[in-house]
Amino acid sequence: MKRYIKLITFGFVAMGIIFSCKKVENGFLSNQIRYRDSPIKIQKGITVQTKPVDNDGSSAPVTYELLDIRDAVTKKHAELLYTNYERYIFISQFDVNRDTTVELLNKHRQLLNAPPVEFNTHTGAFTFYGTTANVAVGTYEFDIRATNENGSKDFKNIGQFSLYDGPVAEQSAGGGAWFKDGSSASGDIGEPEVKIKKTSNEGTLIILKIVDKNGTPFNPKKNEFIKRGDRNSFDTFARFHPLVLTDSTMACNFEVVPFPLVAGPPGQGYTIYYRIPGNFAKLDPGLTPTPDRGYSINPRFTFRIYQEGTYEVTVRIKNATRDVL
Template sequence: MKKRYIILLAAVVSLAACKKIQNGFQSDFIRYKDNNLYAKRGLILYQSDRINADGSTPPYTYKMLNLRKADGSPAPVEFKTSYDITVFKAGQSFDATTDTTVELLNKKREKISALPMYFNETSGQLTFNKASANLPLGQYVFDVQMTNPTGTKLFKSLATINVVDPTTDDLFVITDDVANGFNDVTGSVTPMRNPIITCTKVNNNGARVILKMVDKNGRTFNPKNGEIIKRGDRPTFENYAKFNPVIKTDTAMICDFEIAPFPLTKYVTPTTDWGFLMYYRIPSTYAKIDNFPTNVGFSVNPRWSWQLKLEGTYVIQVQFPDVTKK
């Protein structure tokens, strides 16, 4: 009996030895933290989260397959088209103390041809760059193929890419108080309603800001004609125009700022850190103030502080809600 038991046990062990042992685990439930991914067109860099492998045995690799529109039709060719973008060379970055001219700045920069989107086959992350400005708005679905030591699985419609425009907050921020005051000929100051500042992106070309000042009816003050002037030794637009001079036209002051953010650096004097503040004056000759006597000269004295975060062409408008242009 004992001999028969030993023979039976040997047979069981032999059978187990012949059975293939599963080499690891591959989940059926891999996912992104949020399967709605957002690509804000034209931002310098945006990266999605990694794919959560849900405990699957490493190493694993991913492939993006069948990128398509939400309605199932093929994705537009822009996803597979390379575009020229300007970037800093490897190991280079902006240095405010040495990069003082366009020529010096350009020694650190180069144009490269880049796809607007890259898929990392190790992490599953999607990376979008400035070339994403060329992607059509919309929703795009894709499948992911995952391979690890256990084999390969296809995960259909794993995530949706939402190509959207950046919000105003992505492009523009007011960085300090906006204020205004009437200054009469005696030097006394009376507060006025704060200016309304708006930023409108015109296009993705270049790096240009067009600064306009308008009255409550939208009539533009003329900086070229002296309708907008400096306020003593306080900083103005020109103090932040690091690479190119400010151009004054009949309707605006224009600066080609070359590189975002703009302003790049704060304006600091031996006695004062001005941050990004700008101060201006519109003489009483050119402006009438609501509810103030017309026989006394009151000038308009606005100040503001803002920063653009991305290259492109923008109109920044400063409107005075209680001022009428004469």
């Protein structure tokens, strides 16, 4: 009997040794890794960072590799998302109130030639940069590979993102007034019409033109419109370069988006104010108490640019005619 018990005990011990030699699976790598917010909406021309991938409880650490991005319709490799474009990256903290010259700005940034999208191998998140302005609108699909101590798994068509054209600028309500020379009398003339046109993805340039109701430009070089005391002007927001004047325009190289970068004094914000003396323009009949030219025209307008590029901004005073005395 004792011998029988010993044999049974030995059998259990042997089985334990056999099972203990069986290879144990290292960690866990889910088959359900996914992007919860797919399809991801991405506005072209601005910096956007997406949410990390959901690893569905996979054993950390998990690393990710972007295998391919394709046009979701044609299934062709999205070459433009892999093409290098020049863009700046900040390498140290930039102080908007102190670093107000190009020389100071350049101490904090570095020119990079790189694709418009970056993939984070630790989180599976994407960062889209302003150079996506060069990529076609559309929906794109992508594949990734996930790897941990368990091994690697490929996830084809794991998610999609859609590139769309959003607003390149924001406009707020403006206004206008006449003021009678030598008195405190004034009246309303309505807000000017402001049109913003992006002409190129290249550069960081705004070309501002102030025109009369017929589209005839006022000449900034001849002071046909002037600053209004301590109010903001276009020059107020030209932080890194002086304005370049022509007979019809003022150009500002703004270097860094958004423009304006910093608001003006309280109560003025991003609004730009100008005065057109009465000897350079006349208002439509009936807007002023008398028909003489002793009235200045005072437009104000507000806009903000959010993408790099070259822009034409035209401010049209709808009820005035340029007429130089």
